[in-house]
Amino acid sequence: EEMAKYEGLLAEAAAAGLGIHNEEGREAAVRNVTWTQEDPRALFDEMKGKPVSGVVESVRDGSTIRLLLLPSMNYITLMLTGVRCAAIKPDGTTEEHAEEARYAVESRLL
Numbered sequence: 063e064e065m066a067k068y069e070g071l072l073a074e075a076a077a078a079g080l081g082i083h084n085e086e087g088r089e090a091a092v093r094n095v096t097w098t099q100e101d102p103r104a105l106f107d108e109m110k111g112k113p114v115s116g117v118v119e120s121v122r123d124g125s126t127i128r129l130l131l132l133p134s135m136n137y138i139t140l141m142l143t144g145v146r147c148a149a150i151k152p153d154g155t156t157e158e159h160a161e162e163a164r165y166a167v168e169s170r171l172l
Contacts, residue, residue, distance in 0.1 A: 095135045105136060118171045123150045124163030127171070 076083045099105055109131075116129040119137075124147035127140045148160035 075084045093135055095137055097137050099138065102138075105138070120170070121164055121171060123147065123160055124167050125149075126165070136172065 065127075075081055079085070082088070115132045117132065119128040119130055121127055122139075125142045125145040127142075129140055130139050131138060147163040148157035150156045150160045150164060
């Protein structure tokens with residue numbers, strides 16, 4: 063019954079040309095994300111002193127955040143300066159209170 067409901071909604075969306083069924087808007091809906099920065103300093107200089115909008119994708123630890131900058135679609139790792147907190151290391155080991163530090167930041171940003 064649920065599947066029939068979803069199939070009906072999918073057919074309605076296709077008939078109306080909505081979402082992925084909209085041929086004209088398909089190109090505009092594709093994001094061209096820059097996953098790696100060839101010259102991080104140039105990106106910094108371009109955005110220095112300006113307000114920048116972004117989406118927080120993840121919080122690695124209490125001082126490191128993964129962001130998708132908008133509207134430029136640059137994916138960056140932001141490391142906060144002047145913040146010293148327990149770290150979660152790449153091998154998965156953690157310093158004392160690292161999980162608590164990450165949670166404190168996550169609860170305020172995500």
